[in-house]
Amino acid sequence: MIKLVTDSTAYIPEDILKQYDIRVLSLSVSFGNEIYKETEITNNFFYEKLKLFNDFPKSSQPSLEESMSLYEEILSEGHDLVGVFISSEMSGTYQSACMLLSDLQEKYPNQKIQFIDSRSNCMQMGLAVIEGAKRVEEGFDAVVSRVFHVISNSRFVFIPDTLEYLKKGGRIGTAQALLGSLLQLKPILTVTDGKTHALDKVRTRKKAIQSMIHQFLEDTKDHSVVGVYVHHIDCEEDARNLSEMIGGTYDIAAIGPVIGTHVGPGAIGIAYCWE
Numbered sequence: 021m022i023k024l025v026t027d028s029t030a031y032i033p034e035d036i037l038k039q040y041d042i043r044v045l046s047l048s049v050s051f052g053n054e055i056y057k058e059t060e061i062t063n064n065f066f067y068e069k070l071k072l073f074n075d076f077p078k079s080s081q082p083s084l085e086e087s088m089s090l091y092e093e094i095l096s097e098g099h100d101l102v103g104v105f106i107s108s109e110m111s112g113t114y115q116s117a118c119m120l121l122s123d124l125q126e127k128y129p130n131q132k133i134q135f136i137d138s139r140s141n142c143m144q145m146g147l148a149v150i151e152g153a154k155r156v157e158e159g160f161d162a163v164v165s166r167v168f169h170v171i172s173n174s175r176f177v178f179i180p181d182t183l184e185y186l187k188k189g190g191r192i193g194t195a196q197a198l199l200g201s202l203l204q205l206k207p208i209l210t211v212t213d214g215k216t217h218a219l220d221k222v223r224t225r226k227k228a229i230q231s232m233i234h235q236f237l238e239d240t241k242d243h244s245v246v247g248v249y250v251h252h253i254d255c256e257e258d259a260r261n262l263s264e265m266i267g268g269t270y271d272i273a274a275i276g277p278v279i280g281t282h283v284g285p286g287a288i289g290i291a292y293c294w295e
Contacts, residue, residue, distance in 0.1 A: 022132075022156045022163055023094045025103040027082065027113050028058050029278050030146035031251075033271065040153035043090060045082040047106075047113065049277040051075075058277040066277040067254040067285055076188045079278045081113040088120055091133075095124065100132040100160050104149045104167055106141045109214035132160045136167055139214040143249035143273050143291035144176035151246065151293070170246070170293045177210045177219065177235050178251065178289025179228045185284030186216060208232050229288075233266055236290050243294035249273045254285040262288055 028046040046059040105114040117135040138145035148170035155162045206228035208220040248270045252259035263270045
């Protein structure tokens with residue numbers, strides 16, 4: 021059997037994790053000396069605390085010990101292992117997995133192991149994991165191939181309410197150029213080559229949403245859509261409205277503390293993949 025592991029910044033819904041037996045390594049956030057795994061706190065708890073905390077929270081990757089323990093648990097049961105992790109431009113989670121790879125291969129020479137840099141996060145990464153999990157009966161190569169296919173044929177496009185969090189967290193990528201001229205502009209952002217990148221900038225949130233929907237329709241007009249998730253950061257009603265605007269039948273996925281720290285409350289977006 022092949023088992024898939026991802027990290028908590030995929031924000032895959034709990035029922036999907038259970039359905040495909042996808043294992044999750046949790047990243048953490050800290051407010052001063054208070055450290056929380058994002059899988060062990062609610063989003064409401066985190067975003068209420070964020071409003072009250074003066075300093076910028078810090079995020080951290082899973083420990084090597086915790087990661088090794090999970091990998092060994094899977095491999096010792098005779099399973100092959102595919103890990104798909106947040107962009108290496110945004111976190112050291114993927115690099116940490118690679119640091120453990122040679123030891124794992126030496127200890128479990130009969131198991132196949134591959135760690136993959138998703139070059140993204142949230143449900144753009146989550147869709148790659150889910151689609152890979154759907155192929156486990158077809159074999160290891162089919163799973164890995166499907167993960168890479170989705171990474172190459174997907175997008176996460178989003179609208180932050182402000183660029184302040186991306187700026188503070190150092191995750192603003194090539195959108196840095198927007199800062200000097202923002203004023204009241206609303207940027208439409210995506211993740212390209214593992215980094216945050218500006219697609220467009222408009223005057224109002226309404227126009228930004230229209231631009232985001234246009235990008236979604238352009239990307240998918242000549243393709244069969246495989247999966248779509250509407251994301252939000254502490255603004256579920258806005259996400260439901262967006263879902264209705266693009267079809268109304270798409271799942272809503274809340275973004276948790278680690279990515280929420282760097283993008284900020286009020287953000288909405290669409291993660292999707294196509295054939």
